[in-house]
Amino acid sequence: MNKKVLVIGEMREGELRNLSFECLAAARKIAGEGEVVGALFGENSQQRASQLIQYGADRVLVSEDDNLKKYTTDAYRQAVIQLCNNENPESIILGHTSMGKDLAPQVAAELQSGLISDVVDLEVEGDNVIFTRPIYSGKAFEKKQIEEGPIFATVRPNNIPALEKDEARNGEITSVDLSIKDLRTIIKDTVKKSTGGIDLSEANIIVAGGRGVKSAEGFNTLYELADILGAGVGASRGACDAEYCDYSLQIGQTGKVVTPDLYFAIGLSGAIQHLAGMSNAKVIVAINKDPEAPILEVADYSIVGDLFEVVPLLKEILKKEIYSNA
Amino acid sequence: MDLIVIMKRTFDTEDRISIKNGLIDEEEAEFIINPYDEYAIEEAILLREKHGGEVKVVTVGDEEAEKELRTALAMGADKAVLIDTEDVDVELDHFSIAEILTSYLKTQDFDMILGGNLAIDDGSGQVAPRVARKLDINLVTTITKIEVEGDKVTIERDVEGDVETVETTLPVLVTCQQGLNEPRYPSLPGIMKAKKKPLETIDYDDLDLEEEDIQAKSKSVELYLPPERTAGRVLKGDMEEQAKELVELLKTKSKVL
Numbered sequence: 001m002n003k004k005v006l007v008i009g010e011m012r013e014g015e016l017r018n019l020s021f022e023c024l025a026a027a028r029k030i031a032g033e034g035e036v037v038g039a040l041f042g043e044n045s046q047q048r049a050s051q052l053i054q055y056g057a058d059r060v061l062v063s064e065d066d067n068l069k070k071y072t073t074d075a076y077r078q079a080v081i082q083l084c085n086n087e088n089p090e091s092i093i094l095g096h097t098s099m100g101k102d103l104a105p106q107v108a109a110e111l112q113s114g115l116i117s118d119v120v121d122l123e124v125e126g127d128n129v130i131f132t133r134p135i136y137s138g139k140a141f142e143k144k145q146i147e148e149g150p151i152f153a154t155v156r157p158n159n160i161p162a163l164e165k166d167e168a169r170n171g172e173i174t175s176v177d178l179s180i181k182d183l184r185t186i187i188k189d190t191v192k193k194s195t196g197g198i199d200l201s202e203a204n205i206i207v208a209g210g211r212g213v214k215s216a217e218g219f220n221t222l223y224e225l226a227d228i229l230g231a232g233v234g235a236s237r238g239a240c241d242a243e244y245c246d247y248s249l250q251i252g253q254t255g256k257v258v259t260p261d262l263y264f265a266i267g268l269s270g271a272i273q274h275l276a277g278m279s280n281a282k283v284i285v286a287i288n289k290d291p292e293a294p295i296l297e298v299a300d301y302s303i304v305g306d307l308f309e310v311v312p313l314l315k316e317i318l319k320k321e322i323y324s325n326a
Numbered sequence: 327m328d329l330i331v332i333m334k335r336t337f338d339t340e341d342r343i344s345i346k347n348g349l350i351d352e353e354e355a356e357f358i359i360n361p362y363d364e365y366a367i368e369e370a371i372l373l374r375e376k377h378g379g380e381v382k383v384v385t386v387g388d389e390e391a392e393k394e395l396r397t398a399l400a401m402g403a404d405k406a407v408l409i410d411t412e413d414v415d416v417e418l419d420h421f422s423i424a425e426i427l428t429s430y431l432k433t434q435d436f437d438m439i440l441g442g443n444l445a446i447d448d449g450s451g452q453v454a455p456r457v458a459r460k461l462d463i464n465l466v467t468t469i470t471k472i473e474v475e476g477d478k479v480t481i482e483r484d485v486e487g488d489v490e491t492v493e494t495t496l497p498v499l500v501t502c503q504q505g506l507n508e509p510r511y512p513s514l515p516g517i518m519k520a521k522k523k524p525l526e527t528i529d530y531d532d533l534d535l536e537e538e539d540i541q542a543k544s545k546s547v548e549l550y551l552p553p554e555r556t557a558g559r560v561l562k563g564d565m566e567e568q569a570k571e572l573v574e575l576l577k578t579k580s581k582v583l
């Protein structure tokens with residue numbers, strides 16, 4: 001018990017990701033009476049650091065080094081390794097995001113340590129931390145622990161609840177000097193494709209379409225529904241193959257794995273390949289013309305009908321709800 | 327250009343999964359080349375077609391993996407290497423596999439190493455980035471487009487749906503994401519040719535490694551299946567009633583709106 005845990009925070013569009021708070025909740029559990037040290041890099045990190053404290057960190061290390069403005073593999077790896085060398089944490093926690101997936105294995109390689117990726121839960125048993133993670137695209141789960149070296153894990157978004165924000169919490173925010181050099185891979189350009197800035201892996205609600213949506217124009221009606229709900233838009237492989245939408249929206253065995261609270265499967269048959277990516281959603285709604293579609297077998301609520309009739313009705317009802325609540 | 331693909335043989339997760347004696351039952355399972363590694367093999371072949379050179383596919387496992395290596399050769403790879411760990415007595419994890427691959431790759435000439443973004447069975451995606459670090463070469467993950475000009479490599483990568491363009495230099499290790507290419511199926515002449523292509527087996531003993539160097543750092547302590555999802559309610563009535571009822575159920579019963 002009583003461990004020192006290092007949590008690497010992550011920002012998106014200048015704001016801390018909710019996942020960083022979820023990582024802090026995991027870290028607090030691992031730390032026991034020990035210390036949770038947050039770390040944050042890039043622009044605004046000084047400003048955002050206090051939020052890490054409000055959500056569970058005891059102190060925060062920040063660096064606004066020019067080389068850390070945006071995630072790059074070389075710069076962030078060096079930064080995290082230096083923090084690990086300075087702080088000697090007994091546990092390291094990151095989000096299982098694009099950044100965490102790129103960064104954590106490299107840090108683990110450099111530290112010659114184990115790493116448990118994509119965890120959705122954890123239990124502390126004495127000195128041991130047992131992590132739960134989905135395997136076989138969510139068709140099975142494994143419990144896994146680190147045998148030797150730092151307890152190192154990446155956390156899947158939307159699974160471990162963040163702690164209640166506590167504005168009374170105080171902690172030291174320290175600016176650290178890092179030596180970042182020899183950057184060999186350089187970002188030339190970033191083209192935003194994700195819609196409305198809602199990342200599928202972190203979305204609480206997802207509106208996903210399949211071949212039944214019939215066209216790229218058909219997807220517009222899904223985007224409109226998603227807008228009303230503040231949801232992310234996803235798609236089946238079939239819809240991507242048919243070029244109704246970009247592959248970046250694909251959910252499934254190849255594609256993204258998501259665990260939202262609410263998943264709308266619209267005009268989407270529910271092939272095994274797709275179910276592998278979303279069957280752990282808390283509530284699934286199917287809207288499908290075909291009463292025999294496999295998606296109905298896993299859906300909590302199903303409407304058998306034409307999506308082009310049902311979705312506009314849903315939009316109308318939801319819009320009214322929002323206005324009556326406003 | 328010397329291209330090496332690091333490949334994993336995986337359980338086809340479209341198969342039904344069951345657990346026997348605390349382990350995933352593999353008896354009737356179908357094994358395949360990890361789908362993300364197929365993108366890597368395809369891209370390596372395309373790069374060879376453009377720039378010349380050789381494609382070598384490497385895997386760590388037992389002799390059962392020869393089938394998948396032959397498939398890679400039938401797709402168009404030139405050589406295959408199996409690093410046989412059947413006689414290893416210690417447990418292996420991502421750390422171990424990365425150590426084994428690295429100690430082999432250190433003895434090889436290469437300009438580029440390609441791997442999958444992750445393996446669909448375990449889903450960790452650790453081995454390739456670990457190998458890049460151990461070899462101290464450039465790393466670009468989840469690539470969706472790659473162009474090589476001399477030493478310069480321009481890559482598009484998927485960053486949570488956005489497209490990031492990066493520039494780096496050879497030697498580089500890349501992990502392949504969906505959308506990179508459309509992997510070819512082995513052709514009949516390809517399958518015939520593959521039978522004559524070299525498939526080398528290296529015992530892990532031949533790599534300068536002791537068992538204690540590759541002992542796993544993590545351990546799986548339990549496997550279980552999630553509770554099965556059962557069909558819920560199919561709503562009734564005219565479409566407007568159904569839509570209204572759905573919103574009501576999501577709000578009051580499931581409390582997700």
